Amino acid sequence: MNIIIQKFGGTSVATEELRERVAKKVICSKEEGKAPVVVVSAIGRSGDPYATDTLIGLANRAFKEQSSRELDMIMACGEVISAVIMANTIKALGYEAVALSGLQAGIITDKYHGDAEVVQVDCEPILNLIKEGKIPVVTGFQGATMTGDITTLGRGGSDTTAAILGEALKADIVEIYTDVDGVMTADPRLVPEAKVIDNICYDEIYQMAEDGAKVVHPRAVEIARRGSLTLKIKNTFSDAPGTIINGNMGFKGSSYRNANEDNLLTAIAHKNGITQFTVSFNEDSVEESEKFMNELTNKHISIDLINFFTDRKVFTVDEKNAEKLELLLKSLGYKFKVTAGCSKITAIGHKIRGVPGVMARIVKALASQDVKILQSSDSHTTISCLVKQSDMEKAVNALHQEFNLSR
Template sequence: MRIIIQKFGGTSVATAESRQQVVRKVQQALEKGYAPIVVVSAMGRKGAPYATDTLIALAKDVYAEVAPRELDQIMHCGELISSIVMTSTLQAAGVPAKALTGGQAGMVTNEDFCNAHILKVDTCRLRRELEAGFVPVVCGFQGMSANGEITTIGRGGSDTSAAAFGAALDAELVEIYTDVDGIMTADPRIVKQAKMLECISYEEVCQLAHQGAKVIHPRAVELVMPKNIPMVIKSTFSDNPGTLITHVTQECTDGVALSDRVASGVTYLAHIAHVKVAMDAAQTGTASKTVFQAMAQHGISVDLINVHPGQIMFTVADAMREKAQGYLQELGLQVETREDCAMVSVVGGGMGEVPGVMASFVEALAENDIMILQTVDSQTSISVLVQGTQMVEAVTALHEKFALAD
């Protein structure tokens, strides 16, 4: 049995017209000999009657401190409504389909409500429905604990659900349908010359996602990567082939191997605060432990960490800046912060093996008088912290310097 997972986002199932496009994609998979499993998100986005944010607001309008368990009870309703409406739409088109909750489909999680972790996927029910000739239409974003509690698995959860089902069933392909044609070299709202990537490696797309790109959730990619299950990001509303996510040995149809490409894209994260802590150089090790323990204790996530003799630098969300500064000053530390910064990153699988990449990166920013506040790099990315007012200029300059529009 050639199993394919087809995940459809909120805009894909929001209207009668868009749902007909979903039917067409499912029928095309059937015509190619696949046994499709459809995974759906809640219908529409914030403000739509059955969107997850709308349901959350409905509960919180009554009591702002709704318990996580009860939040999961109402949040799972968006996908449930979507799966039933989509199942009915497929049935009306002559496609035998059956709606399943995440729990009915075998998604077993712990009881960390609102951010549950997947423990296992029991594939028996899904295999049984496929063998009976049904197209299962499964609620994404949700599962069930061993005790029968309904759970949700956090933002981006429908992507993660689709990938988890694909990995558990050894699917031939996981398709993620959205309202864009694929993964772009940069945000097209910022860089008009941005182009769609034909293919990208698992590692590169994970870096892009972690560092600001919003096309796919990194957890989803990390689930299919160990089994080398290809994933495709494509549009529900066009026949464009989309972007293939695979291992670095894959070659694009233009003959360029992924491993030969220095950079794949530029991305960004806005609304970041820069934190600098000064101390005696001899105390850096002890101070580092104290600083990061304090941040962890108060639930403040840190990123872009640099530790030098006499100085520790890192970033936090702008909303956490004052709290972070206050907690550190209570410890007697000398703290300086800067708000409204942005992290801009260039990602590429070949960056670590090519001399001069950092020089080109810095040169692009210097040529445009963009001040670098901090940098950090890895084998597949270089990130820089800049003033938020210079973010767009930095993204544009780096996209041009690395010839990503060519």
């Protein structure tokens, strides 16, 4: 059926002029013989009347305590409004379009309100509309339980909706429209020389998304990888070709043996709002470590950049969990040190696997800008460094320049 999923974020549908631009892109796909399925986010961003954060604020002002079920109901309203308006915009240009909620689109989830998982998709409602020559416009970010309760899929959930529908409908491609020309080698607001990446593999884009790049949600990448879906990141505001995301990088082990080779890295990502904890231990035992980790799990505290030693454990948490962790550590009687106001800088590239000297170049580049590395960790495709947030911009630019990513 040549199905194409086209997802548009809140900024892409924020004004009447932009919605007409989006409608024309959808119609262009239709006229090319494709069967477009549109996924939309709520209109605008926080402060705009129908944005998700605005609706949450409305609910919180009205009631200090509310159930997650009712909160999901009000959060889902933003996408419903967006889908109806977008469908009417397409109809005004002469093409039949039908707005669908997550439930009407056949998206069934578990019962975890606020961060639900999709358990099945009934494709029949959307396929029937396509067969009738109509364009389905689906609310992103939401679904419903088997009993009909509205659920939401977590922040960034419209990307998840697009990927889930792409997998279920066996779409040729999933296009995710944003306000940049594609996936870039670094945040262009920090690095003016950042360039668009033409092709990138699932592992690399997943790491970028996990480590701060906001161009696509990590869960959408996981779904795409599972279903061998091709994603394309495109700009709503231009006709730039965008970035293709798939597993076809032709990589079967590193052919690089010299860290000074060009093209070792794909991108530099960064994440702010990180707090480092150093927790002292009087005894190093399996039981004590297990007890400590169980306490973190019970309090739903996720840790990162983990370095465990015989006398201490060093790790980071998101700053939103820092106060909760401090209270926990005090209640358990641990001695600890807190370093707030940090950033995680991550160098990403599948070609660095097994190549000696990459870390040496990172240390040299950061030292040249007087940036102190507070902690580091690595994997097959990444090297991450913790730095003070005040040094973040210098660090990102230094690494981008050191590895010639603007070429």
